[in-house]
Amino acid sequence: MARYTGPKNKLARQVGQDLNLKSNPLKVARRLNVRPGQHGRKMRRKVSDYGRQLQEKQKVRYVYGVQEKYLRKVYATAMKTPLATGQQLLKLLERRLDNVVFRLGFAPTRAAARQIVNHGHISVNGRKVNIPSFRVSVGDVVQLGDKAAKIPYIAEQLANKNTNVPKWLEREATAGKVSALPEREDITEGIEEQLVVEFYSR
Secondary structure (H helix, E strand, O other): OOOOOHHHHHHHHHHHHOOOOOOHHHHHOOOOOOOOOOOOOOOOOOOOOHHHHHHHHHHHHHHHOOOOHHHHHHHHHHHOOOOHHHHHHHHHHOOEHHHHHOOOOOOOOOOOOOOOHHOEEEEEOOOOOOOOOOOOOOOEEEEOHHHOOOOOOHHHHHHHHOOOOOOEEEEEEEEEEOOOOOHHHOOOOOOOOOHHHHHHHH
């Protein structure tokens, strides 16, 4: 299945939550409680347990912009650890390079961060990396290229003093360092990972 290229707001409305897919949260909030489709304004039906599990799994996919095949692969990796599978799943997704670029404030959305990585504007430890799913490790230095820093929307992001960089990352100008591995409390999106585990455990 190809990557979804339709309206991002429709995905947020589908789950009833702002997923940080668009850079304008006010525009998303206006119709967030209206489900997509011609019957979206009508009363919602009661969602089954399976429906809630599926919706939460889809939410993870939408937030991190990953395909089902990839998510299953990451879930299989998370299962091999002795720690809580759901938390490990989210921690592994947090370590994706495109997510790190987004968390450092180099891009307004994860989709924009993925594009920056794909176009070869990011280097890790001095080596250019154009694979969004590249998994960073402690001590890695993520650098934004000089050419990319001059792109208007990126320059606007870099000038934003209100960027909330998580504590497991350090940022200085156009460079960031992975100072620790992400913890569950660092992930601010409202995801109930246990429902995702239940979905894949069926």
